[in-house]
Amino acid sequence: MATAEVPMIELQGVTKQFVKPSGEIHTVLRNINLKVGKGEFCSIVGPTGCGKSTTLSLIAGFEAPTVGQVQIQNKLLDGINSRAVCVFQSENAFPWKTVIDNVSLSLRLKGIKKDKAYAEARHWIEKVGLKGFEGHYPHQLSGGMRKRVALAQCLITQPEILLMDESFSALDVHTRSLMENELLNIWEETRASVIFITHDLEEAIALSDRVIVLTAGPGATIKGDYPIHLTRPRNVSEIRFEPGFMQLHEQIWNDLRDEVMTSYAHAIRA
Numbered sequence: 001m002a003t004a005e006v007p008m009i010e011l012q013g014v015t016k017q018f019v020k021p022s023g024e025i026h027t028v029l030r031n032i033n034l035k036v037g038k039g040e041f042c043s044i045v046g047p048t049g050c051g052k053s054t055t056l057s058l059i060a061g062f063e064a065p066t067v068g069q070v071q072i073q074n075k076l077l078d079g080i081n082s083r084a085v086c087v088f089q090s091e092n093a094f095p096w097k098t099v100i101d102n103v104s105l106s107l108r109l110k111g112i113k114k115d116k117a118y119a120e121a122r123h124w125i126e127k128v129g130l131k132g133f134e135g136h137y138p139h140q141l142s143g144g145m146r147k148r149v150a151l152a153q154c155l156i157t158q159p160e161i162l163l164m165d166e167s168f169s170a171l172d173v174h175t176r177s178l179m180e181n182e183l184l185n186i187w188e189e190t191r192a193s194v195i196f197i198t199h200d201l202e203e204a205i206a207l208s209d210r211v212i213v214l215t216a217g218p219g220a221t222i223k224g225d226y227p228i229h230l231t232r233p234r235n236v237s238e239i240r241f242e243p244g245f246m247q248l249h250e251q252i253w254n255d256l257r258d259e260v261m262t263s264y265a266h267a268i269r270a
């Protein structure tokens, strides 16, 4: 992000500790300093268990830092972040409600009249490629379609911050690349700030403006912060064949591989 700009999200000296059932203190993140700009697409990668989801929970306000603070546009985050929504790996549609009722639910809960909420829901259902499925129930949809419902449920709230935790990892490879392209199209229009957690470095590079590499825990820190200057708009299936893509992949993987090996060594010692 440009230095003069007010960051949408800022982690200032954030350390996060949990108390284990044994009473021992487990430091997950140590002294994380991170700024994410308005409309920036930022991915976080790192070895399993290093603290990626914890970082997302801190930005969502589900957890508070043990040391340091999270700021949203220069304001201290204290409690749930009302400017953010989370898209998790699991789906959050109610099985007894149709697609349109699930997607319009958050507006209905805010007291918006059914006609207006339905009109808005139809707009987002079409945007995520589900036009014609408004009256279907979740069990009548494929996994990829349910993921689209989850995305529409989040987007209808027009969040300024979209927090995505391995959101596409359960999808087959074709559906996944369709969803990635649709996410990029929607992001180009809405310009939300996105924090995208993934285990897949190729996915991180294909989607993002920046890729952050976390070290192996405990006490994970930021090891690398890589700007991704690939052209936009992007097609995720094609961008992977650009020479710049391969160079970035090699560079970031060099950093990430060492951390994955460290994490693996910890795991087999434990």
Ligand SMILES: Nc1ncnc2c1ncn2[C@@H]1O[C@H](COP(=O)(O)OP(=O)(O)OP(=O)(O)O)[C@@H](O)[C@H]1O
Pocket: 018, 019, 020, 026, 028, 046, 047, 048, 049, 050, 051, 052, 053, 054, 055
């Ligand atoms: N509420 C909690 N209480 C205690 N420990 C926790 C809690 N949440 C997370 N942890 C621990 O913090 C560490 C980091 O977990 P986290 O889920 O953030 O990692 P991750 O990088 O997202 O993992 P993965 O890649 O496997 O999804 C783990 O050791 C986990 O057990």
